[in-house]
Amino acid sequence: MAYFPSRPTSPKPPKAGAAFNALKRDIMLGTLAPGTGLPELELAAHFQCSQGTVREALLQLQEEGLVRRQGHRGTQVSECTEDEAIEMFRLRQQIEGNGIARVMRGPSRTLVKELNGLLEKMLAAAGAGDELELASFDRDFHRRIFEDASLPALDPILHRCLVHNHRFKISRSPMARDLEATALRHRSIIDAIEGGDVRRATAAMHHHIATIVDLGPEVFPEVIQ
Amino acid sequence: MAYFPSRPTSPKPPKAGAAFNALKRDIMLGTLAPGTGLPELELAAHFQCSQGTVREALLQLQEEGLVRRQGHRGTQVSECTEDEAIEMFRLRQQIEGNGIARVMRGPSRTLVKELNGLLEKMLAAAGAGDELELASFDRDFHRRIFEDASLPALDPILHRCLVHNHRFKISRSPMARDLEATALRHRSIIDAIEGGDVRRATAAMHHHIATIVDLGPEVFPEVIQ
DNA sequence: CTTATCATTATTGATATCGATATCGATATT
DNA sequence: AATATCGATATCGATATCAATAATGATAAG
Known part of the structure; x- marks a missing residue:
């Protein structure tokens, strides 16, 4: 049941979007310095969401070039030279x-x-x-x-x-x-x-x-x- | 349900990578024509993996520009003009x-x-x-x-x-x-x-x-x- | 004191399951 | 006949849990 009676059109209403936007903002403003590590579970706890959701946000950030994800070595904020x-x-x-x-x-x-x-x-x-x-x-x-x-x-x-x-x-x-x-x-x-x-x-x-x-x-x- | 009692031969079976490679191959060779739809559950059944794994592969393919994913309307093979x-x-x-x-x-x-x-x-x-x-x-x-x-x-x-x-x-x-x-x-x-x-x-x-x-x-x- | 080996831990990878939403077709009403 | 409403199906979104792997630090041998 949709207890939110009028959600007319929500192309992207999700929690992943919130984490994505917050991280993007902090990276763009320099609050998160290049090289800063971004552990998935830590982010999940901070944003009150699951690991998979965080990963979705990180993949989007990677597609914009704001972070780099390497194998089992974690995710870091990318440089900007x-x-x-x-x-x-x-x-x-x-x-x-x-x-x-x-x-x-x-x-x-x-x-x-x-x-x-x-x-x-x-x-x-x-x-x-x-x-x-x-x-x-x-x-x-x-x-x-x-x-x-x-x-x-x-x-x-x-x-x-x-x-x-x-x-x-x-x-x-x-x-x-x-x-x-x-x-x-x-x-x-x-x-x-x-x-x-x-x-x-x-x-x-x-x-x-x-x-x-x-x-x-x-x-x-x-x-x- | 893992009916394989032991994992004899696969210490590391990255299923997402397998699906990614197979799809990439078919798209590059034209076996999958531009515009072809790629339902996540259908792919999951075909590759014997879960939906989340398929999505991971599709996101990688999107990052290479081989597919386009739009909202709730599914994933399609991209054009190549x-x-x-x-x-x-x-x-x-x-x-x-x-x-x-x-x-x-x-x-x-x-x-x-x-x-x-x-x-x-x-x-x-x-x-x-x-x-x-x-x-x-x-x-x-x-x-x-x-x-x-x-x-x-x-x-x-x-x-x-x-x-x-x-x-x-x-x-x-x-x-x-x-x-x-x-x-x-x-x-x-x-x-x-x-x-x-x-x-x-x-x-x-x-x-x-x-x-x-x-x-x-x-x-x-x-x-x- | 240095180096190599091994156990621990942190992090990512994968999967199943549940829930929300959109799309499409069928049916009913006007 | 045209339109509106309802329901079925497909797809995406989120979470919990388990497995696999790389990094870290402790310990022992040289």
Whole structure:
């Protein structure tokens, strides 16, 4: 019997999700330092759930690249180096640059509308000072664009790069930054898509990715004018 | 119910690994067509294991991009399109090209020796006509090189691209090809690494990746002379 | 004092079972 | 005939329990 009368649609209502979100938050914010061990039974006790549930969460975290699980030697929080972040940014240039070129050949009718909705949510998160939620909507924004590229096998890779980039960005800028400005930077991408010009949209995306964090002028020399 | 009174022969029977390998094989060979549903209980009955074990295998397959699991709607074999394969090959150029440049700055002493060992195994698999095992050693070869690049966060992405590329290659060439020639193509990479020339090694890697399958002259115009 | 062997312990691996939810088809009502 | 409601089936979600394995530390031999 469902004693919760109205649970209209719960795509993911489970306890595994709670543990997953809590761990993801702590890793992204650096509360859990790289190398920290994550024993399954200890986590199960902490989250009041079973070992299998914890393992489910850890497998999801592994798929996002936030932890590494090795055989019988336990699970540890993964590292987050600058060299890897740079390479991930380069991969994003490749994936999202080619992706948006494909999108412009036939974007879905609701794309711009949905992107504007996500921008609204980003601004709301920025107003609330929640950088983690802002980053989450930022990922949704970029993946929503890429969805129209019709390359679903690439989406998990893009997601992984986005997570790593966000984690790197947060870890390397401890001071409170202007979150609203970060959100508003997506405006030009929406405008370019709405304009219908493939080259302009591609350039906007390349410039956006190249200016997320300042990696020095030699990383993306052709984009920073 | 374990009706086997004693476990005479199996000190370590990882059933999840067996199911994983069998499913991976069938998907890579195309025996399981894209879109095919994979009910957990059905697989559990077929492999004589429990549902949780099957789920573990399915999660691993998802991490390699071979299946997609969506909510309460089951697990299906993922698609394998040419557009995605091309983009994966481009990602490999980026990842492995930059990776081998880093490797040449300080390769581990055993690198060339281990690569020659893997080449031997590739030749053995080619001699046995086992294209799947050849592909597996090919992945080990490329990942072993990339290991010395010290970018561990990129390895899962590279692995995913390698699996997709191999699946694509097998699916698009039903005829028996010259497996030995495929294996021997890695010789020039080992030679270039042994030579110690960064540019030569990078060029060898780029050429190797660009000539794995013939995607037309416009995909990698600068590599194919 | 060093090193090798062995017992202990912590951690992961596997399985059975129960419960919750979604999907689909059949039946009944309007 | 169209729609709404109900129930059957399939799938996912969670937990407890047991087995297997790697890591750790103690102990004894050299």
